[in-house]
Amino acid sequence: MILCAWTIVGLLFAVRHIVVVKAQGSHVSWAIVGALELVYWCIWAACTPIVIGLAKRFPLTGAKVVPHVAIHIITSLIMGPLAAVTEHFLSHGLVQTVFRTTDPAVLHLLPPFALSVLSMSFTGMLTYWLIVGLYQSIHFYQAALERQTIAAQLETQLSHAELENLKSQLHPHFLFNSLHTIGILMQEDVDAASHLLVCLGDLLRMALERRENEITLQSELDFVSKYLEIELTRFHDRLKVHMDVPLDLLGVYVPSLALQPLVENAIKHGISVDSASGRLDIIAKLRNGRVWLCVRDDGPGPAPASRLRFGVGLTNIQSRLKQLYGDDASLELTGGNDRGCEAIIIIPLRSSH
């Protein structure tokens, strides 16, 4: 690649040199003129990997820009003259050994040592900086491309997380069963069906639009009520809900989606697995200056020998409590004396964000 690029550059300059020399009326063969021009570019082609290596090692970005620029100034000051000296001797050698000519017109093309080294040193230094600059811009371009890719990936991850979030709020099982209920109800009682459809729509909207980490207890209970309204239609006489929440607690802030998963759990593991049960209690209290939230069911409760395990939903709540309140909050799950199960969240009292 590098060799290819430099050959093209060298050939372009060689053509230019040939045209200039010929325009001056010189009779020197174009091959010698071209070869002399190519010598210079061959030297820089050979130097390019070294320069790129230096540009990589001492990039013109980041915190150490000033020392890096200084390093490049010094190396360009060394490499420029070094290349010029090399070029001078190589050109002379080329003329004397390869072309074996003493034609004064040819020798005229070779300036004396001091002049040649001085002028070619400047060109050399410029070439050096050209390589560094080119490398740096390619590097910037690639970095920008990479950043774009990462940004796109992050966006995908984010929408994936949102989808997971929605799934954790409204289980597909609940969603499809509700749709089935609406489908059947449509043929029996259009008003009831459309009411249920509106409930499901509200619930979906709330779940999709919910962004804050903390919301008022009132908003959380609204969400839970919509959810329960659908479950009540589905389970008809089997589910009885008792809510015990003092009015003055409705304004306190609770983690969003703290209660709904507990209610869902109680229905799923408590009430729906046992046809004899069907009472659900949702209680909020102020205890020792802290908010105490409880969801209780009268299902069969956990088997005596089995340990209570946190599922995905509860583990989620627990890690969110930790994020929001550190060690100042807790989630507990306990079996009742004989039957039932109780989930309790205790969080610090906050009336505003």
Place this chain on the structure above:
Amino acid sequence: MKTRVLIVDDEPIARRGIRRYLAEHDGIEVVGEAANGISAVEQINELLPDIVFLDVQMPDLDGFGVIENVEPSSDHAPVYIFATAHDAHAIRAFEVHAVDYLLKPYDKERFAKALVHAREVLEQRGKTNRDLEPLLRSLRSVRPLERFVVKDKKRIFFVPVPNVLWIEATGNYACIHTASDRHLLRETMAHLEEKLAPHHFIRVRKSAIVNGACISEIRPMFDGVYDIVLAEGTIVTSSRRYAHKLRTLLES
């Protein structure tokens, strides 16, 4: 002769929906409705329906539990049409074992298709007694058994799997021992061993399976035979043939 149908679903609206869709077909007689798995088992045993619409997710005993606990009848096994809202494992199993199922929500067209197919199967009686065992087995591998359904003369009740200490073979039955009780199940040891493997139950001899979580002590006796002491004091002796299973447990 009419096709006798049993409807099993824990949601009353869903049961009404099935009745409504069935009303559009001739020659159907709804013989009963069940709102939970146990009632379904009792009604299937008693009413011997031709077709059972069976919801997979139900209280007490799910659809697969129903099939496991229905008394095997050689000449009158019903054709089951499963219904589920969202159960990836079950759907995969239905597909693999070519079992009829309905995905909720469904409309009358899909319902009719499933019903017509079930009636075709009924007519070719040979296919009715299709063995659902492979389906159940593939589901058990992803969803371990949670509780035993025990039937005595008057009632059906549950014994949670973790409460079982050990199981002993007695003739055609298996006797499951809990700390306070014993119950008889009509099951083979090989079958139980397979079902309980995910719960770390181990076969220690031809006629005994022990709950790994309830072992308090293992005493080497002689020649690869062990005395296994359970939490509440019972001693179960292993046989040499099954010693390797015990060793696997000790190593894990």
